[in-house]
Amino acid sequence: MTLSPNQAxxxxxxxxxxxxxxxxxxxxxxxxxxxxxxxxxWVVGYGLTDVWPRRAAAIWIAIITIxxxxxxxxxxxxxxxxxxxxxxxxxxxxxxAAAHAHWMFSSIAxxxxxxxAAALLVLAPVSGRQIGAFVPLVVAxxxxxxxxxxxxxxxxxxxxxAVLTLGGFFxxxxxxxxxxxxxxxxxxxxxxxxxxxx
Amino acid sequence: xxQPDAVIHQPIRLKIMxxxxxxxxxxxxxxxxxxxIVNATEGNLGAHITTLESAGYVQVAKDFNGKRPRTxxxxxxxxxxxxxxYIAYLRAIVDADQERI
Numbered sequence: 001m002t003l004s005p006n007q008a009x010x011x012x013x014x015x016x017x018x019x020x021x022x023x024x025x026x027x028x029x030x031x032x033x034x035x036x037x038x039x040x041x042w043v044v045g046y047g048l049t050d051v052w053p054r055r056a057a058a059i060w061i062a063i064i065t066i067x068x069x070x071x072x073x074x075x076x077x078x079x080x081x082x083x084x085x086x087x088x089x090x091x092x093x094x095x096x097a098a099a100h101a102h103w104m105f106s107s108i109a110x111x112x113x114x115x116x117a118a119a120l121l122v123l124a125p126v127s128g129r130q131i132g133a134f135v136p137l138v139v140a141x142x143x144x145x146x147x148x149x150x151x152x153x154x155x156x157x158x159x160x161x162a163v164l165t166l167g168g169f170f171x172x173x174x175x176x177x178x179x180x181x182x183x184x185x186x187x188x189x190x191x192x193x194x195x196x197x198x
Numbered sequence: 199x200x201q202p203d204a205v206i207h208q209p210i211r212l213k214i215m216x217x218x219x220x221x222x223x224x225x226x227x228x229x230x231x232x233x234x235i236v237n238a239t240e241g242n243l244g245a246h247i248t249t250l251e252s253a254g255y256v257q258v259a260k261d262f263n264g265k266r267p268r269t270x271x272x273x274x275x276x277x278x279x280x281x282x283x284y285i286a287y288l289r290a291i292v293d294a295d296q297e298r299i
Contacts, residue, residue: 003202005295008288014209015216015285022220022227022235029231082224 024151028195031150033074035157035195038139039188041067046132046181053177056128064113071109079103112142129169129176136165136184153198157191205253206284210238211246215281218256218273226259226270247271255280 003011045063049056116138125131140162147154164187168179206212213236221227227235233243250256255277259270273281 003288003291005291008291011212012285012288012292015212015288018213018216018235019220022217025231025235026221026225026227082222 024153025198027150028153028198030078031154032192032196034071035188035192037070037074037192038067039185039190039192042136042185042188043181044185046177046185049128049132050175050177050181053128056131068109068113075103108142112138129173132176132180133165133169136161136180140165151198153195157187157195160187160191202287203280203284205249205255206280208246208249210236210242211250212284213238214243214246214250214271215255215273215277218271219278219281221272224272226272229269229271232271250277253277253280 041063045060048059052059116135119138120131120134123134125134140158142158143154143161144158147156147158161184164183165180168176168183172179206215214232217232217235218227229243229247233240236243238246247256247258251258254274256271257274259272261268261270
């Protein structure tokens with residue numbers, strides 16, 4: 001049972017491909033709840049903004065606060081589950097790299113929020129519609145960038161989100177918030193379900 | 199070169215090990231997801247997992263997720279070491295060939 005160099009090289013390639021597929025599937029599964037969460041929040045947030053446009057700031061402060069708290073809870077629960085498995089396997093209490101990775105994703109969400117707030121201060125948009133389009137475009141770019149490392153499905157989600165946002169912004173300016181509630185939020189929920197099935 | 203580990207050498211079992219290695223330590227992979235990743239039939243995958251479990255390379259937990267039965271698999275520490283040794287074995291073959299060229 002000796003392998004030729006070609007067989008060994010082919011086996012190494014097959015191993016790397018399987019590891020990559022598995023890592024991507026795992027990343028999709030981890031990201032899925034966040035997408036669904038934010039999809040639902042967008043439906044509520046943009047929907048309420050469409051009804052009460054003058055209260056948009058208060059609505060979105062509440063939506064973002066709820067989203068960040070819920071996101072942290074989702075990540076914290078996942079990290080605790082992994083730590084419990086690791087502790088059971090190792091027979092001692094120790095933190096796992098995955099737990100840190102979950103906190104990293106949450107930290108990225110916080111950094112992105114600060115970046116968006118700073119960008120809005122500098123750019124000083126003149127309409128709520130501009131803000132309503134800018135944030136989803138940043139989120140779309142984030143998913144597309146994530147996809148370069150974590151799998152093509154993230155790129156597809158980012159691209160779909162960007163196209164739908166721009167479509168609503170330019171083609172349906174009067175009903176942009178309603179569009180983003182139904183189509184933007186809906187796309188995020190569907191994207192999350194699609195990632196879960198990967 | 200030494201002989202490769204016969205348990206891991208089988209292609210489907212090697213894929214199972216690689217798929218599990220990609221997970222963070224402490225994380226478990228559901229049977230249905232593993233089946234999609236390694237592209238194996240249910241019976242085939244089950245038989246190979248049993249072989250790997252008997253060798254001590256993977257661990258299996260069966261429980262219920264709500265009312266749905268669930269089987270989850272993860273790589274044991276001996277399994278992780280065995281896979282690392284197998285990969286080193288493959289690299290040694292490739293490197294030896296490249297040195298000869």
